[in-house]
Structures are given as C-alpha cells and as structure tokens.
C-alpha cells in the first residue's frame with residue numbers, strides 16, 4: 001500500500017497504443033508503474049519509436065515508466081524452434097512467457113506484490129495463454145498476476161480512441177520481424193477497395 005491507499009502494481013507495457021487505455025483504467029485502483037520490456041520489437045528504430053510513444057502516454061498520465069533491457073538475441077533464442085509457426089501459435093506463447101517472466105522478476109526485485117500486462121487489450125492476443133504464462137511467472141517469483149482481460153468493456157475500442165487523441169502511431173504489425181512479414185502478406189491479399197482479410201495488430 002502507498003500513502004494514497006492504493007496498492008502498487010507493475011504493468012508490462014507492450015506498446016503505447018495498448019497502454020493508453022490500460023494504464024489509465026488501472027490507475028483508478030492501483031498506483032501504477034509501467035515496464036517496457038519488449039525485445040521482440042524489431043528493428044531497433046521501431047523499438048525506439050514505440051518507446052518514445054510510451055513516454056508520451058506515461059507523461060500524460062503521470063505514471064512512472066521503467067525501460068527493460070533491449071536484447072533481441074534473447075528473444076530469438078527463445079522462439080527459434082517455433083519461428084516457422086504462424087502468429088497465435090507456440091511462437092507467441094514463448095514470446096508472452098519471456099516478457100512476463102522478466103516483468104515478474106523485476107516486480108519481485110522492486111518489491112511489487114502484483115503485476116500484469118497490457119497484452120490482453122488486443123483482440124489478436126490469446127487471453128487464456130496470457131493468463132497461463134502470467135500464472136507461471138507469478139509462481140516462479142512468488143507474486144500475484146492480475147488476470148484481467150482488458151479488451152472487455154470496450155477496452156480495445158477505448159484504446160483506439162485514446163491513441164487518436166494522443167496522436168500515437170498505431171503500428172501495422174505486432175512487433176517481431178516475423179509478424180512484419182506476415183502483415184505485409186496480409187496487405188498483399190487486401191481486396192481492392194476493402195479491408196485486408198485479417199486486421200492489423
């Protein structure tokens with residue numbers, strides 16, 4: 001508990017767009033600190049651009065923001081056996097695992113009793129898998145994982161609106177180079193005058 005009577009929570013922030021709604025929403029109940037640990041985001045220019053947008057969001061919400069280590073080789077090592085699998089497969093579950101383990105570890109180190117992630121606000125992420133990996137990381141570090149599905153109660157819609165208000169760039173791929181290639185292919189399949197067969201991340 002803090003002087004405001006709110007419990008502290010460390011929130012893994014996958015990007016500014018997803019964070020815009022989730023951090024504000026959680027601030028009503030917790031004293032929030034955001035943790036930007038995303039070695040999956042490549043190339044590095046894109047990682048830096050998304051970091052700058054995170055700074056805008058956290059500054060606007062007056063939320064502390066902690067940068068994680070940018071270590072793409074650690075990410076590639078983790079997903080290498082699954083790199084030929086598509087999005088929403090074991091490749092992504094390993095990606096969730098890496099980021100949630102790092103968040104739980106940092107939360108423990110900094111004395112937080114609870115952590116969560118903004119990942120679930122995206123309709124392209126699998127909430128059941130996020131919960132599974134969150135529970136696994138929580139058990140490993142002896143803290144609690146908040147299992148909320150932030151896309152509920154129009155969470156995704158609100159995050160899109162907030163992103164527009166803040167002038168954030170809504171990226172057209174999830175983060176890794178594999179997802180960037182997948183997004184390019186989806187665009188290639190885009191029907192004339194219509195939407196692509198699968199929405200962007």
Ligand code: SF4
Pocket residue numbers: 040041079087088091092095096174175176178179
């Ligand atoms: S598509 Fe997204 S969640 Fe899946 S491996 Fe790539 S960066 Fe991670």
